[in-house]
Amino acid sequence: MSTTRNSGVIIGRIGLYAFLITAAAFFMIPLVIVFLTSLKDGVEARTGSIFDLPQSPDLDSYVIAWTSACIGRDCNGISGRFWNSITLTVLASGLSLLFASLNGFALAMWNLRRANLILAMLLIGAFVPYQVMIYPLVRMFAIGGFHQTLAAIVTVHVLFGLPILTLIFRNFYVGLPPELIKAARVDGAGFFQTWRLIILPLSLNIFIVAGILSVTGVWNDYLLGLIFAGANWQPMTVSVASLAATNATGVPDHAVNMSATLLTALPPLLLYLFSGKYFVRGVTAGAVKG
């Protein structure tokens, strides 16, 4: 009796692990083949199976992707776009986090009238698909004379990042004891002083969580970059999508394409691997109160 029961349990465990390992393979395979292809050269990538191991693995395709692959008629590789993406991400995430933290603090701890109304107005932006606002924003920027500039792309990123980030900060600050700011006010500290000296030092964790959400969001964006960044500030995602690397005879060089793809994926991937639990909190933070 107990032996059949035990063997049933063992078969169940084997099935369980078999399923989990198959699932892990399903999730890993696309990344693995992109990585394998990026180590090959153009001919090998075109003729061999994607599952073949590279015969002489090297980083040549990465060098081509970085320095000399053609995006449209511009043959300087994606390195310029990489730095564009870095600049955009630093500026947009930095400003978003700063505003979101100040907003969250103002909404959570000052008993403002209509704080909830303001939050609700803001949260419309988290649910309405942002494409609804794209054309009017293009018109507004065009009228303002800064369409397809750094200012335009940073503004839209901040605009669309603020709702969820403000909500994250606000929900965190609501949980802080109100005595904190009462004590500061007795000492005569103003709004910004209280924020800087008392609130900011307590906010490190929530800054990491919100920062991860913001950085991956800005870095991974495609549509806003396509429409608002213009040629000068084109982000990496846009260029890699239109990158069609070819060799001298016009045959597609998939090894270079896959190198560029992996380079685009790398920053958020590293952020994910090194931030662990914070990343999970970041990507699910928006969902908690959704």
Added chain:
Amino acid sequence: MTISHRTRPRLRPRTVAQLVLLPTILLTVIGYHGSILWTIVLSFTPSRMLPVYRWTGFDMYERLLNTERWQVAYQNLFIFGGLYIGFCLLFGLVLAILLDQGVKGRSILQTIFLYPIALSFVVTGLAWKWLLNPTTGLQDFVRSLGWENFTLDLLSSPDRAIYTLVIAGVWHSAGLTMVILFAGLQSIDHEIWRASRVDGIPRWRMYLHVVIPMLWPVVVTCLVLLSMNVVRSYELIVVLTGGGPGFSTDVPAKFIIDHYFARQSVCLASAAETLRLLTVAAILAISALSRRGGEAAT
């Protein structure tokens, strides 16, 4: 102590707090509400490339609903959306329950299941396009294993190309569903398992009749999150299928962006946007109601 001797701010801190919110309020009112209204207004005009303000009533909506490409795109929203959400939930739930059985290497597995969420839909699309390409991809691989007639011609088939979007989409988002549902499972009181053992109820029946119904609010959260991905979906389609073959995998977002910028038909795009906005409003209303329903049930 140092604070009190500094110059006193002239404005009361609460006033400053209100002023701090002012730029955001302006940005919201102009950027969101103004833009949404503007889009709705434009849908009632004959604007082509630039806005024209002449009332044409519901003409554009009529034209839109009679446009075959829009019909396909709108339908695809539900085919892609239904399959994507369904499989993400199913796959995510199965993975979450299995990981909850005290498996070894749980955190490594979780890391593997979740990493695609860190990648953009552009990267997701490029990787899957490469995997599914007929000459050197999966099809070629399976043929080399001996199945000479194996065809996995998903990308070039108008009927089946949409499934590539579902596969790539589920690959991207199933991990997120898994993590959210797993957190839900962990928060369930462990007493119920002891009680079920005392009563001799098998585990699978506990999951089916007790645990999954308890997870309902978490499931609704996932539903909202995944629905938002569906309604916004654009990059994945552009990169993986380009909306093709033909317009077979077109989605509203692509229809709209094409009509705004490439085809310079702002009126039609705005009408399409307005319909999509109504769709989103309907989804949110339903989810709010079902959440309330779920709470009432528990």
